[in-house]
Amino acid sequence: MTKQRKAVALISGGLDSMLAAKTIMDQGVHVEGINFFTGFCVEGHTHAIRANNKAKPKRNNSLWVAEQLGIKLHIVDVIEEYKDVLINPKHGYGAHMNPCLDCKIFMVNKAKQWIVENDFDFIITGEVIGQRPMSQRKSTMPIVAKESGADDLLLRPLCAKNLPATLPEREGWVDREKLHEITGRSRKPQIAMAEQFGFDDYSQPAGGCCFLTDASYSAKLVDLWKARDGDKQYDLDDVMLLKVGRHIRPEQNFKVIIAREEGEGRFMQGYKKEFITLACVSHPGALALVDGTPSAEDLFLAARITARYGQGRDAEQVDVSITGKDGSERVIQVKPLGAEEIPQEWFI
Amino acid sequence: MIKASLNARRLLCPLPVIRTQDKVKQLKPGDQLEVICTDPGVMQDIPTWCRINGHKVLETSAGDHEYIIILEVGA
Secondary structure, rough: OOOOOOOEEOOOHHHHHHHHHHHHHHHEEEEEEEEEEOOEEEEOOOHHHHHHOOOOOOOOOOHHHHHHHHOOEEEEEEHHHHHHHHHHHOOOOOOOOOOHHHHHHHHHHHHHHHHHHOOEEEEEEOOOOOEOOEEEEEOHHHHHHHOOOOOHHOOOOOOOHOOOOHHHHHOOOOOHHHHOEEEEOOOHHHHHHHHHHHHOOOOOOOOOOOOOHOOOHHHHHHHHHHOOOOOOOOOHHHHHOOOOHHHHHHHOEEEEEEOOOOOHHHHHHHHOOEEEEEEEOOOOOOOOEEOOOOHHHHHHHHHHHHHOOOOOOOOOEEEEEEEEOOOOOEEEOOOOHHHHHHHHEEEE | EEEEEEEOOOOOHHHHHHHHHHHHEEEEOEEEEEEEEOOOOOOHHHHHHHHOOOOOOEEEEOOOOOOEEEEEOOO
8 A cells, every 4th residue: 555645834824835735635645734933924913913903804824724725734933943044044135134035944944854753755835936036036946945954855836847856756756747837926827726726715915924024124123123232132022012003213222112003002011011101191192112221301202202192292281101110100291292393214 | 631721811823822732732632721812813713723633612702802712632
């Protein structure tokens, strides 16, 4: 009896990895999914934070894809290990702070470790030649395979026919003729394939599935490192807070993070022990966190900024509470800053 | 049968799922796990994770910005 081969599919939650996994499942291979959580994944986070996104389903797309495919999904926390990928990318960054090629190598390497530990035979990704300008080019495909250590155990079902045959193809574990030869950025072949498979609901995030491809997010990350004298270490709370609120930096030594709506305010409440918090008390207004080492004068300015984003913005005077990390609270009276008093360069 | 509890407050998805997954690995079939979260996304994600991995959700409840899921570990 022929041994049933087992493959692990990198599942991002998008359409390509879903189609890649389905293509291989249809050849009788046992497939399970793996998803790596770097801390920068778009999945889940922001729509969980922001109250005004209540109408959108708060589903995690990688889990949803696994359920549609009927496969197990292993979600792996790689936050700590990923720091080195982000801070020291051998192949550099993309348009923003996205180390896409190093990231792909890292994830395929982790998948390689996983198949060894779990007695699986090969790895599947949804990569397509020419799909992404940095990590999915014809020239980078062998780099990912080689530098990840996966070599010819890495099969890309969506574009396999444009690449040399891998071990699963050569050994007959999968039929190369039933694999695909998609290239380029057009989504038409994938959409047609999704129709064939009967998938009518799938996620296609325009900017990919990573916050590091976002210009605004990347600017905040660079600002954070700069404010820490170039120290690029970070923790998960740093990463999370860059996704929330308006970030305003009047001086190098401090910035103010102001909630933009109720959900963000509630989320930021959880950081009261780590940050000085400001809130308007005489008028309705947003919660603000102060990051850094503000002087008394800086806190006064932070209070004026906070008042600017409350309903008392046109009042002569607003009472603002300042709560220390130890819970001590005092209230000061400030005149809200006018819109013209906040220079554009303060906004990160 | 063990009845375990997991505090996943303040964590955003998928971290509550990851912590649940890690905790379940330490339990045996038939054991129960109560997961307490603040991210409403868990009401969708943890039951999905349970379904695809063969565990059973016994109870879910939502309170004042807190969400509790009790699951039974599958075989």
